[in-house]
Amino acid sequence: MEGFPSLKKPLLSQEVEHAIKQSIHDEVFKPGEKIPSERELVEQFQVSRVTIREALRNLQRSGLITIRRGVRAGAYVSELTSDPITENFQNLIHLGRIDYSHLIDARLYIEPRAAEMAAKYRSDKEVRHLRGLLERAEAVADQNCKRARIINVSFHCEVARITQNPIIVFITESITQSYSTLIIETTSTQLNRGDVQKFIDEHREILDAIIKQNSAEAYEKTRRHLIETYLTYSRVAGASLEKDIDRRIRHDCDL
Amino acid sequence: MEGFPSLKKPLLSQEVEHAIKQSIHDEVFKPGEKIPSERELVEQFQVSRVTIREALRNLQRSGLITIRRGVRAGAYVSELTSDPITENFQNLIHLGRIDYSHLIDARLYIEPRAAEMAAKYRSDKEVRHLRGLLERAEAVADQNCKRARIINVSFHCEVARITQNPIIVFITESITQSYSTLIIETTSTQLNRGDVQKFIDEHREILDAIIKQNSAEAYEKTRRHLIETYLTYSRVAGASLEKDIDRRIRHDCDL
DNA sequence: GGTATAACGTCTGTTGTCATACCACTTGGG
DNA sequence: CCCAAGTGGTATGACAACAGACGTTATACC
Numbered sequence A, B: 001m002e003g004f005p006s007l008k009k010p011l012l013s014q015e016v017e018h019a020i021k022q023s024i025h026d027e028v029f030k031p032g033e034k035i036p037s038e039r040e041l042v043e044q045f046q047v048s049r050v051t052i053r054e055a056l057r058n059l060q061r062s063g064l065i066t067i068r069r070g071v072r073a074g075a076y077v078s079e080l081t082s083d084p085i086t087e088n089f090q091n092l093i094h095l096g097r098i099d100y101s102h103l104i105d106a107r108l109y110i111e112p113r114a115a116e117m118a119a120k121y122r123s124d125k126e127v128r129h130l131r132g133l134l135e136r137a138e139a140v141a142d143q144n145c146k147r148a149r150i151i152n153v154s155f156h157c158e159v160a161r162i163t164q165n166p167i168i169v170f171i172t173e174s175i176t177q178s179y180s181t182l183i184i185e186t187t188s189t190q191l192n193r194g195d196v197q198k199f200i201d202e203h204r205e206i207l208d209a210i211i212k213q214n215s216a217e218a219y220e221k222t223r224r225h226l227i228e229t230y231l232t233y234s235r236v237a238g239a240s241l242e243k244d245i246d247r248r249i250r251h252d253c254d255l
Numbered sequence C: 001g002g003t004a005t006a007a008c009g010t011c012t013g014t015t016g017t018c019a020t021a022c023c024a025c026t027t028g029g030g
Numbered sequence D: 001c002c003c004a005a006g007t008g009g010t011a012t013g014a015c016a017a018c019a020g021a022c023g024t025t026a027t028a029c030c
Helices: A012-025 A039-045 A048-062 A083-094 A100-121 A123-141 A145-160 A168-187 A194-212 A215-237 B012-025 B036-043 B049-061 B083-094 B098-119 B124-138 B144-164 B168-187 B195-209 B215-237
Strands: A065-068 A073-075 B065-068 B074-079
Touching: A012 A039, A012 A048, A048 A073, A048 B049, A083 A168, A083 B083, A100 A145, A100 A168, A100 A194, A100 A215, A100 B065, A100 B083, A100 B098, A100 B168, A123 A145, A123 A194, A145 A194, A168 A215, A168 B083, A168 B098, A168 B168, A194 A215, A194 B168, B012 B036, B012 B049, B012 B124, B012 B168, B049 B074, B074 B168, B074 B195, B083 B168, B098 B144, B098 B168, B098 B195, B098 B215, B124 B144, B144 B168, B195 B215
Parallel strands: none
Antiparallel strands: A065 A073, B065 B074
């Protein structure tokens, strides 16, 4: 039954892709640096430009490089971001595989525990950063409601960042980003000033718990804030959202 | 500062990509179905084949389509998988941004709670499925240790699947997959029969809790199992892994 | 000898790769 | 101030490589 392994040879473009990826992993090219132009790579690999371009496209899609045109044109090694994960979630949303309830449910897995960890291990500098976000959100809440909401989203990501676990950061970024986008797409009506203020107040409570290094309180405040957020958006969006309050969220809706 | 937004027109290939993606979202092409061949798309979009191919490549990388060669060659709409997320994590690993401790830490966020939910809402069919996995793992543990380990990994994913939240499923798949790959890459020595049996026994305890619908116990058993797994691999891999037991894991290492 | 069956070739539509050319854009130098 | 050089993006036409389907031949067995 066990035949000869790996009979099929990979595509040329995949070999090129793998070679370049290896160079990036080995730090032959470091983040920010430019990798050779397409024509130069044609010389080095002795393949056609089409093949080179396919390899570069794949690397770009994986988030390993960014390709610029015009000014300082070329392919540059980039720091990895959560963009590919976010795109994956967005596709799941558009295909109807996930909705609000899944997103909030997932956030309930991650963020309360992240806040718990953050409270335990936060530095003074991180506290100042969070406080700064809060103040900026409050400052713009009157004029630019949308801007305040964007800052509010970043608050959650910054809390996750304190965990110093890139996986948690990436997941939080992707889920909150997808959540935020979905909210904006479906709720045509703006939140009123009071709702935004309520979110900011709840963030402040979370921050207070983190400052006090009270991890249990940070956990609980975050959990309740997420549920409150969900209920608020449900109310704003109307019935179409109400039905999404399924067993997952109800499990945490003991208020 | 705020100029005219979106002056730069998107690339042709991106427009084509977006159009096809829209068709998939609108279920013009459903999963499993074939989308027109490159030459046909050239006709429809009135662009060159290069452009079409770049669009298709991007869609493939996003996991929306799979491209086959030979007979029945062409691009087929595929169900979304966790592969893009997994690749992202793998890149983070190779770039040295994350290690064992981050992966186990992330699993401690997700899996205990997933088991908790699974215990609460599992069906009899799902229980049978998990039991089947356990029996198969035990059956092959003597002859094929590696195969047993693969089945053990899938046990965790199947527990996550019971939550019926694709986000949780995808994240669990990606993290356990990356974890497993990393283990295989770094620990040259095989686990001994006893270790594998221990994992299976712990899985059985988790399953028992799920069967009893004792969610608190399912949570705790899963948490302890993850820590045990981590410690076992630490021991097998030797000192190079020991130092990775950092504050994150210690937080849960109250045994 | 007839028939079932296994091994073998060819045929076909598609993707993969190639070479060359031109465009749009920015930079740098005459 | 404009032009030449270098970049990525697109167009075009050609050929190679693939992977099954399908018919054909060879083989085995009764």
